[in-house]
Amino acid sequence: MAGWREVFGVPEFRTLWLAQTQSRVGDQLARVALALLVYERTDSAGLTALVYALTLLPPLVTAPLLAGLADRYSRRTVMVAVDVARAAFAGLMAIPGMPLPLLAALVVAMTCLQPLFAAARNATLPSVLTGDRFAVGLGIVTATDGLAQVAGFTAGGLVVVWAGGPNVALAANAVTFLLSAALLRWGLRPHRPGGADGVPARRPSGFALAGVRLVVGDRRLLGLVSLIWLFGLYLAPEALAAPYAAQIGAGTSAVGLLMAADVAGSVVGAALVTRVRPPWRDRLTVPLAVAAGLPLVATVAGPPLPVTVALWALSGLLATYMVLAQVTFTEELADEVRGRAIGFASAGLQSAQGVGVLLAGGLAELMPPSVAVAACAAAGSLGAVLIWATLLRARDGTGPAVRRTEERRNHA
The missing domain is CATH 1.20.1250.20 (MFS general substrate transporter like domains)
Structure with a gap:
């Protein structure tokens, strides 16, 4: 049975894990910052909850349409492209005074890309970790995500205040996406899916x-x-x-x-x-x-x-x-x-x-x-x-x- 040391001994897993971990921390800070930002402007718990829900629900519609790209092109390229796009959206969200409708639209746009990144990353993991190491690696990723959630929920508000407000925290989230893109670009092989030729399908839908x-x-x-x-x-x-x-x-x-x-x-x-x-x-x-x-x-x-x-x-x-x-x-x-x-x-x-x-x-x-x-x-x-x-x-x-x-x- 593979152990944690054996799994972390795989350089590509370390790259995937580090990119995911620091990006997840940024996501949690952004959720707290977004809630504070919307509530500060509207004093409405309902609108705050609605914007939070926008970070969860859109992928149900976009996943069937976008996730297939992870089976057509290099999965490293897909992940890097998604991270760069999300960094751009997060950076725009950090602009002071951004109107709430535009802010909500940016949240939806950024969330819609999440299933494409998840599909490419999770499809890459079994190629990086073969045999028993895959189950151990997935457990490590899940445990780390949980720790990031605990840290985000318990300390997110304090970090946002210490950082100088919600906009600074949103900008920090954009930086984590760029760091993730850099780690994946230079720390991961392309990982082309089996049977993919890099040519768009004749019937994309x-x-x-x-x-x-x-x-x-x-x-x-x-x-x-x-x-x-x-x-x-x-x-x-x-x-x-x-x-x-x-x-x-x-x-x-x-x-x-x-x-x-x-x-x-x-x-x-x-x-x-x-x-x-x-x-x-x-x-x-x-x-x-x-x-x-x-x-x-x-x-x-x-x-x-x-x-x-x-x-x-x-x-x-x-x-x-x-x-x-x-x-x-x-x-x-x-x-x-x-x-x-x-x-x-x-x-x-x-x-x-x-x-x-x-x-x-x-x-x-x-x-x-x-x-x-x-x-x-x-x-x-x-x-x-x-x-x-x-x-x-x-x-x-x-x-x-x-x-x-x-x-x-x-x-x-």
């Missing part, structure tokens, strides 16, 4: 949507991606941390602790799943997905703060079933279709998170926050059980969709 058809047309791939998207229901604690704290009488000082609890648990969980051996990955994925909702259901009565923090952290730990599901999903895909399929899955996950947050907020208008959290979690656990049945039936099929697709193409 059909080529782009092939990833969607591939995933939807195979029960096993669809079951795995559904498990990944199910994670959106387990984000209710982050969405309702403030009203939950008020419900249990913990005060505003507890909000940051509650928001960080499940993320901290996910960091620990991501580190632990890197030690899971291949035969156990399939066996543990769905049981962990079912179990991830149970600690949140247990908070239905609004227990005291220490109990809630422990249960939410446990849920975050169990929710790292996503890492196992992502490893299996990626290993099912041939290299020439990996970018499109992963781009579709990543965009769906990001959008599912946005929908999960909106659903939790809507339920909290109708019932106590603790009950809303429990309801979302119960729906997640039930959904995982239903997906389990789909995956069991898929075992009796004729093989992964990718193999069937290749066979049809070879006989065409």
